[in-house]
């Protein structure tokens with residue numbers, strides 16, 4: 070299970086109101102894309118959902134349960150960042166297994182789950198290498214693997230492909246789509262890329278200046294944008 074409910078979330082940094090009352094429901098297994106201009110609050114919203122940042126007010130519910138005071142590691146969420154955030158001194162295997170090790174899982178279980186994730190992501194040959202010996206695309210697959218081994222109900226991706234070249238972006242996007250089908254997990258995914266948004270999403274959420282402008286399927290937004298901002302953002306190539 071991995072349903073999510075966001076109720077009137079506000080977040081301010083000092084006097085700056087970054088999130089100005091966000092309400093959103095995400096169903097179990099849905100693939101939801103957040104789009105919106107740089108600085109509109111997409112990463113902040115993901116961090117609030119993950120518990121890496123406390124909201125100023127409002128509630129986050131996972132499977133109907135309020136998690137405002139639940140620490141990130143206990144929310145059943147894994148987050149994948151643009152910058153991969155791998156440990157340079159650890160092998161691929163140890164990078165992927167570190168979270169499980171910290172959670173006190175036994176070595177044989179870590180090995181088994183790491184093995185499953187690495188074969189899903191075609192990383193079997195690279196398990197003993199360090200991140201510096203991998204391409205950007207392989208590093209991002211390790212970061213995705215590290216998320217998968219924790220068997221989260223909910224994945225949060227923050228512009229995961231934006232550091233990859235065009236060809237790798239397409240491959241990794243298809244891989245994420247396949248993982249979504251395979252794992253049947255809920256995924257929330259921030260992107261600037263219109264093709265990623267239109268091809269991956271069940272539902273697109275358009276954010277602007279800390280508010281939701283419109284929520285709908287790719288076709289609904291494309292065919293019936295409710296504001297000029299949405300029309301500009303979804304309708305024309307950027």
Ligand code: ADP
Nearest residue numbers: 082085087105106107108109110111112113114
């Ligand atoms: P996006 O991901 O949509 O580009 P962010 O959520 O990163 O936007 O940032 C939204 C706004 O919040 C920006 O103006 C940014 O400068 C501000 N902001 C984000 N994190 C912090 C922080 N820790 N302290 C102060 N301001 C922040």
Ligand code: MG
Nearest residue numbers: 111112113227
């Ligand atoms: Mg961001």
